[in-house]
Amino acid sequence: AQSVTQLGSHVSVSEGALVLLRCNYSSSVPPYLFWYVQYPNQGLQLLLKYTSAATLVKGINGFEAEFKKSETSFHLTKPSAHMSDAAEYFCAVSDRGGSYIPTFGRGTSLIVHP
Amino acid sequence: DAGITQSPRHKVTETGTPVTLRCHQTENHRYMYWYRQDPGHGLRLIHYSYGVKDTDKGEVSDGYSVSRSKTEDFLLTLESATSSQTSVYFCAISRTEENYGYTFGSGTRLTVV
Numbered sequence: 375a376q377s378v379t380q381l382g383s384h385v386s387v388s389e390g391a392l393v394l395l396r397c398n399y400s401s402s403v404p405p406y407l408f409w410y411v412q413y414p415n416q417g418l419q420l421l422l423k424y425t426s427a428a429t430l431v432k433g434i435n436g437f438e439a440e441f442k443k444s445e446t447s448f449h450l451t452k453p454s455a456h457m458s459d460a461a462e463y464f465c466a467v468s469d470r471g472g473s474y475i476p477t478f479g480r481g482t483s484l485i486v487h488p
Numbered sequence: 489d490a491g492i493t494q495s496p497r498h499k500v501t502e503t504g505t506p507v508t509l510r511c512h513q514t515e516n517h518r519y520m521y522w523y524r525q526d527p528g529h530g531l532r533l534i535h536y537s538y539g540v541k542d543t544d545k546g547e548v549s550d551g552y553s554v555s556r557s558k559t560e561d562f563l564l565t566l567e568s569a570t571s572s573q574t575s576v577y578f579c580a581i582s583r584t585e586e587n588y589g590y591t592f593g594s595g596t597r598l599t600v601v
Binding site: 383406408410415416417418419420423425464475476478479480481 | 531578591592595
């Protein structure tokens, strides 16, 4: 069975500061991993995904995430936060083989201060 | 979102009434999913479909039913709405079973009073 834990329901940063959103997973087989972003009153949008190519994955809007198997982590980072990055971020994991349906984390709200 | 539309966007209904939410896609994707989003719970899968007339239950399917008579439409029905079903409902689509990422609709905010 797969599960995903997002550490911190809220993360607050200043504009221009590093963004780090944490995601740890458990999976019985090598997983697919995803980050989604949700802006207010909108659906989720795929930010980036890891599907077994390079362990450092680059996504949209300057975000990237690194798959670390030894740490079972897939943390999301961005070097410099913009006000427009304020949103809810969801990490998701799905297994290869069997059911590919992902399990979503509970979400982390990113707050960006001027 | 381009290619996937949910209707209605907002609905208020009374306890005990049936409610149907619609998801319509123009991408000709085989796989469609219904999720509910609640604070502190993230997204939870209600039902999903892997083709016309082929559906299966997710983790929170009690009180919900679905139908898919055409590739493009996936309907979610609350048979007798309860206050615990007040939520935001999202539809998602996927071209393949192997998940390379979903495309989500904009959601339906349902309030049961």
